[in-house]
Amino acid sequence: MTFGWATNLTSIVVLLCWIPLRELPGLGTFLNVLLIGTSADLAALFLHPPGTFTQQLLFYCIGLVMLTFSDAVYLGARFGAGPRDGLMTGAVRVSGKPVWMVRTVIEVIVLTIGWILGGVVGFGTLLIALAMGPLVQQFQRFTTVRLKGDEI
Template sequence: MNAGEQLRAEKKTHRLIQLLIGLTGYGTALALLVGSGVGASSWNVLAEGLAHRSGLTFRMATNLIALVVLVFWIPLRELPGLGTVFNVVLVGTTADVAAHLIPAPATLVQQLTHYSLGLVLFAFFDALYLGARFGSGPRDGLMTGAIRVTDQPLWKVRTSIEVIVVAIGWVLGGTVGAGTLILALAAGPLVQAFLHHTTVPLRIDNPPASTAH
């Protein structure tokens, strides 16, 4: 659906609440993953590597990557929506706030607990906001567009993108930890599993059959 169709579709209140909860939860999950110290996400590795090679700040490198990813939306025919805008506004802000509120882990057990919880919540809230069907953020849009164009399952497309991004980030000088590799391999299957339960069904999914005259 394009942005207009997303806004005209039914269950708007339900979907909007789900979108907001999903994005704020997603930002919180990112804070848990980063704070655990077990390993950054693949896109953080890429941003770190780009910043290292270019002299840009981490935030500037992150924003530049988001802009480049949006360019790839064009050949993939991916359409932005309200979720695209809210993703840019809410995820980073929520992650920053959560990072200040969540106590830093003091032991290895606490680190692993933060990481494990962050991994599950990362996949769940990613699926929750995508399931609201208001459009995706820049990086998730790359995934959903590739799924539509290639007709491959979500887990395979997501895992392929994560592995490629990690590899490029590592070549550029980004830091790859054990948690980075686990996240790259596990995120796709987890998001796909959660989407079965979080995607809001709409009438557009089952259009009425045409009647012959």
């Protein structure tokens, strides 16, 4: 099974966790489930692994900013959250806690499960888990479409 297919199938399972949060899917939710893993597999055909540590660091830094900014952009468009983002938005709504805190807890739980299942947890993995929530929250300040009735 490819990374992309594993991602898409995992997304479907994570959507089941939305039920107790009463989170509703949108067009963006379905497109996320179909396209994220597919895009990852396609990108793997064209992007070759970086050869030097400097290239790895550059790819990582650019990827972290792109990931968190893109997350904030599509959440801000309000067309429906992706599976893990829906867990975040539902938990933010239910708990009243800030995005950075809820997302960090989700990422640390996912990291821990991956480690228990035998995955490698390196510095980069830990940094993503700790930085994803705060960066998404910061970018959302600039990317969220404001609608009537929104709190300012």
